Amino acid sequence: MNGRGKFVVIDGGDGTGKSSAVLHLVQELKGMPVLFTREPGGTVFAEQIRDLLLQDRKGEHVFAETELMLFSAARMQHMGNTVIPTLKEGRHVISDRFSLSTIAYQLYGNGRGDLVKFFEMLDTVAVSGCVPDLYIVLDVDTDTALLRRQKAGGLTRFDKKAADFHRAVRAGFLEHLNRYPYGVVVDASKSEVEVQQEVLKIVKNFLKI
Ligand SMILES: Nc1ncnc2c1ncn2[C@@H]1O[C@H](COP(=O)(O)OP(=O)(O)O)[C@@H](O)[C@H]1O
Numbered sequence: 232m233n234g235r236g237k238f239v240v241i242d243g244g245d246g247t248g249k250s251s252a253v254l255h256l257v258q259e260l261k262g263m264p265v266l267f268t269r270e271p272g273g274t275v276f277a278e279q280i281r282d283l284l285l286q287d288r289k290g291e292h293v294f295a296e297t298e299l300m301l302f303s304a305a306r307m308q309h310m311g312n313t314v315i316p317t318l319k320e321g322r323h324v325i326s327d328r329f330s331l332s333t334i335a336y337q338l339y340g341n342g343r344g345d346l347v348k349f350f351e352m353l354d355t356v357a358v359s360g361c362v363p364d365l366y367i368v369l370d371v372d373t374d375t376a377l378l379r380r381q382k383a384g385g386l387t388r389f390d391k392k393a394a395d396f397h398r399a400v401r402a403g404f405l406e407h408l409n410r411y412p413y414g415v416v417v418d419a420s421k422s423e424v425e426v427q428q429e430v431l432k433i434v435k436n437f438l439k440i
């Protein structure tokens with residue numbers, strides 16, 4: 232392939248079907264020059280930061296600012312060591328979650344819209360001048376998403392937060408998608424197969440593969 236690869240993100244709240252859509256892309260794009268990755272994570276050290284973020288805090292209050300900096304730190308590693316080098320090789324990158332998750336959870340979910348300027352400062356450093364070419368947000372009402380997560384079992388600390396938190400998270404994704412040059416909202420209330428197929432179609436059209 233000639234030139235730089237494209238950076239594609241699949242994002243949205245818990246239970247919107249991101250992992251399911253990404254798994255389908257993995258199967259359908261087998262043999263294509265595409266690297267699949269996720270946030271927080273995507274490098275050894277960034278995955279270690281992920282583990283830290285998901286661990287039980289044993290009663291200690293963790294500040295929204297602390298989480299924001301840790302997510303940004305993981306993103307810095309991910310961009311510098313995985314995403315940018317891969318794009319430079321001419322391969323595409325598809326990431327499960329990215330910066331909008333940080334806005335949605337750490338700012339909106341925590342009721343800390345006042346941190347948006349701080350987020351922008353950190354994120355500008357973390358993305359290292361590379362923004363997603365295609366940003367897909369899967370969107371579904373929060374009750375449906377919760378039912379799906381309950382059915383799937385194994386709720387994480389983020390999943391267990393109250394309904395108001397998840398409603399704020401949803402608003403965060405939708406209100407900030409216009410930060411990116413090409414953002415698409417996918418109606419994730421449809422069946423799992425329909426959502427998978429729609430995401431595949433959007434990605435294939437965009438990457439021309
Ligand atoms: N469109 C859908 N309709 C019904 N169930 C779905 C749909 N998309 C995903 N699921 C199911 O919901 C659960 C959460 O999906 P998942 O892909 O892990 O979401 P996410 O990665 O966004 O949290 C899984 O059990 C999955 O099979």
Ligand SMILES: [Mg+2]
Nearest residue numbers: 249250251327
């Ligand atoms: Mg997932």
